[in-house]
Amino acid sequence: MNHKGKETFPREVFSRPRSLIDVRSHYCPGCHHGIAHRILAETIDRFDVREKTVGVAPVGCAVLMYDYIDVDFTEAPHGRAPAVATGVKRAHPDRFVFTYQGDGDLAAIGTSEIIHAANRGENITVLFINNTTYGMTGGQMAPTTMLGQKTATSPYGREFRNDGYPIKVAELLATIEGTAYSARVATSTPAQIRKAKEAVRKAFDMQIREVGFSLVEFLSTCPTNWGMKPLDAQKRVLGEISGYFPLGVYKERKQADFV
Amino acid sequence: MKGTAPAPTGTIEIDFERCKACELCVPACPKHCIEMGDRINRQGYVAALFARPLDCTGCALCAESCPDVCIRVWR
Amino acid sequence: MTLAASGIRRELMKGNEAICVGAIAAGCRFYYGYPITPQNDIPEYMAAHLPPIGGMFLQAESEVATINFLLGTSAAGKRVMTSSSGPGISLMQEGLSYMAGMELPAVIVNISRSGPGLGGIAPSQGDYFQAVKGGGHGGYRMPVLAPHSVQEMYSLTMRAFDLSDKYRNPAMILGDAVIGQMKEPFVPTPYLPAVSAEKPWALTGCAGRERRIVKSLYLKDDEIEVHNWKLHRKYAAMQEEEVLYESYCMDGARVVIVAFGTAARVSKTAIQVARREGIPVGMLRPVTLFPFPSREVNEAAGAADAILVIEMNTGQMLEDVRMSTRHHDRIRFLGKPCAIPAPEEILQEIRRLAGEIGARPVRVR
CATH class of the missing domain: 3.40.50.970 (Thiamin diphosphate (ThDP)-binding fold, Pyr/PP domains)
Structure with missing residues (x-):
């Protein structure tokens, strides 16, 4: 694709972040995990914390994220990443510790761990990827699955009498005293991506300034399990999904309220 | 605007082999510089193509939208 | 001192x-x-x-x-x-x-x-x-x-x-x-x-x-x-x-107790009384349960006439004892699920076993 323009415009304004390993990911075409990974890596670079970061990988599609983000990593059992991160952070309070979890991981099996990590004001940062389904296991119903959404385990559509309602994590965690920052973002337009970066920067900043627990919920896509083309999946996020899961900052502490 | 031949203020490079043909970059470009190509890469995807380089402003919105980080941008 | x-x-x-x-x-x-x-x-x-x-x-x-x-x-x-x-x-x-x-x-x-x-x-x-x-x-x-x-x-x-x-x-x-x-x-x-x-x-x-x-x-x-x-x-x-075990009163023991933890602790009291009575009884106490002292249990089982496994359950370590030796016919079990065995109970079992193997005539009290 080289053409004369590259020589004419010598300033590279967008390239792969240093903390994002130069390999092809295993994610499906159009999956927004790639965008969230890149934002994470960019923010690690921006705060220059790569060498003092310990990441906690989830169980789910991002289970192999240590193949992509170039920092020290530990694995965690399904849903337990906030507890593992607690153990790491308590051992090394001066290191930057993050978890990256999907909706099955964080909002179903790991509900207890995330709520209590938030309630302790655990000084960690959580990136929460909400794509309304269990991607890795083949598109089963998640706690965030929309009402009426057909999945492998809700073949007739999610019905609240049977399955309850999609759970709103960013709002839920904002009600918890220990939470310093809770926001919901999406990555389906360039403008949304810019806002998502800003939210992740704020979340990082909360930990670095020791203000406390920070979480950014990403409304992501799962074209494969939604049975949609990637662009249609983005449209679904922009319409139906962000209609139920409104974007925004739900809590933002200005400073630590403890000594 | 056709025929006015505006001067490009930037350029991009799409990693042909890395592209998964998700098409997210296509509507991200405000100048419609990208379209899906007709060549299949080694992954088996019909990769995106930087079709209209003369319209590129180097705004990087395509790169921001690419989940596989296969677009580099110069300005 | x-x-x-x-x-x-x-x-x-x-x-x-x-x-x-x-x-x-x-x-x-x-x-x-x-x-x-x-x-x-x-x-x-x-x-x-x-x-x-x-x-x-x-x-x-x-x-x-x-x-x-x-x-x-x-x-x-x-x-x-x-x-x-x-x-x-x-x-x-x-x-x-x-x-x-x-x-x-x-x-x-x-x-x-x-x-x-x-x-x-x-x-x-x-x-x-x-x-x-x-x-x-x-x-x-x-x-x-x-x-x-x-x-x-x-x-x-x-x-x-x-x-x-x-x-x-x-x-x-x-x-x-x-x-x-x-x-x-x-x-x-x-x-x-x-x-x-x-x-x-x-x-x-x-x-x-x-x-x-x-x-x-x-x-x-x-x-x-x-x-x-x-x-x-x-x-x-x-x-x-890493195998750790304690040999307790194993000199010439013909009845060998295998027990750990509290069961072993109580067994020691019973063994002391039995030894005073002249019964050749001892104990092999696994300190590491994994790794299990299989070799030592096997040797003890080969040399003794009876192995008495005592546990505060219905028989779990018993299986490891069985796996350690071919002498299954010598193995006896005293189980007290969820209770502490009394030294008297163990002593009684020791006396009974001693009689069974002819290590000591049975004395009916």
Whole structure:
């Protein structure tokens, strides 16, 4: 694709972040995990914390994220990443510790761990990827699955009498005293991506300034399990999904309220 | 605007082999510089193509939208 | 010379507290836990004693979280401990399996109580299988140390830390309510580390070095098979190198008791009485339940006329004794599920067995 323009415009304004390993990911075409990974890596670079970061990988599609983000990593059992991160952070309070979890991981099996990590004001940062389904296991119903959404385990559509309602994590965690920052973002337009970066920067900043627990919920896509083309999946996020899961900052502490 | 031949203020490079043909970059470009190509890469995807380089402003919105980080941008 | 005159310090403490003293002596500065009877003395002691020495005590929201706090702190390269009892240890099995797979050291104390289910708070040895056979999924082992005195609660805890670091594997102290709640003097011998403090795998941020990954997931080709054989070699090495047992009154013993923990403690009393009666009875007390002293049990079974397995359950270690020897016809069992066997009960069984094998005429009282 080289053409004369590259020589004419010598300033590279967008390239792969240093903390994002130069390999092809295993994610499906159009999956927004790639965008969230890149934002994470960019923010690690921006705060220059790569060498003092310990990441906690989830169980789910991002289970192999240590193949992509170039920092020290530990694995965690399904849903337990906030507890593992607690153990790491308590051992090394001066290191930057993050978890990256999907909706099955964080909002179903790991509900207890995330709520209590938030309630302790655990000084960690959580990136929460909400794509309304269990991607890795083949598109089963998640706690965030929309009402009426057909999945492998809700073949007739999610019905609240049977399955309850999609759970709103960013709002839920904002009600918890220990939470310093809770926001919901999406990555389906360039403008949304810019806002998502800003939210992740704020979340990082909360930990670095020791203000406390920070979480950014990403409304992501799962074209494969939604049975949609990637662009249609983005449209679904922009319409139906962000209609139920409104974007925004739900809590933002200005400073630590403890000594 | 056709025929006015505006001067490009930037350029991009799409990693042909890395592209998964998700098409997210296509509507991200405000100048419609990208379209899906007709060549299949080694992954088996019909990769995106930087079709209209003369319209590129180097705004990087395509790169921001690419989940596989296969677009580099110069300005 | 008396102990006092020799300048050797003695402490009078509960077994549960002695575990804490041993852990702190071994350099453990991180303790996480969740309340459950009959081990609450341990978190209470740690809550009081760790913060003043710069340590970390944190009460978790569950045992599930607890074991994952341990996982994180261990991955970060620090010595860390938890304690619980049966129901809580069950909740930790997931994390223990991960830690075995991820090769992470930590010390887990089970002051066991009666089960199954909520069971009761009476002392029990019903968690033997869970402890020694790899209680979680996937097939793994961990060193299991079974103290039978407050002194051992102290010293075996220090050893558990060394073993777990040496093998990069969780290690368990399997006690019970009797040893945990019992107060007796012990000598807090100095901790002499048997392993290097270096942890060249610990996650600390990759400044000045290659980054590190601690994981148990192996998807490529035969990686997981290779990993399993690597783990197996560690367990085999433990079996070769780490067996601990006590031979008690084994000189000329024709009846050999095999018992651990509280059951062994009570058996000693019965053996003393029986020996005074002239019955040639002794005891082989496994101190490590994994690795199990199979060779020693086999030798004892070959030399003795009867092996009497005594457990506070309906027969769990009994299976390991059977697997250790061909002399199944010599094996007898005395089980007291969820209760402490009385010395008289054991004595009666010893007398009966002695009569059976002709080691002593039966005397009907």
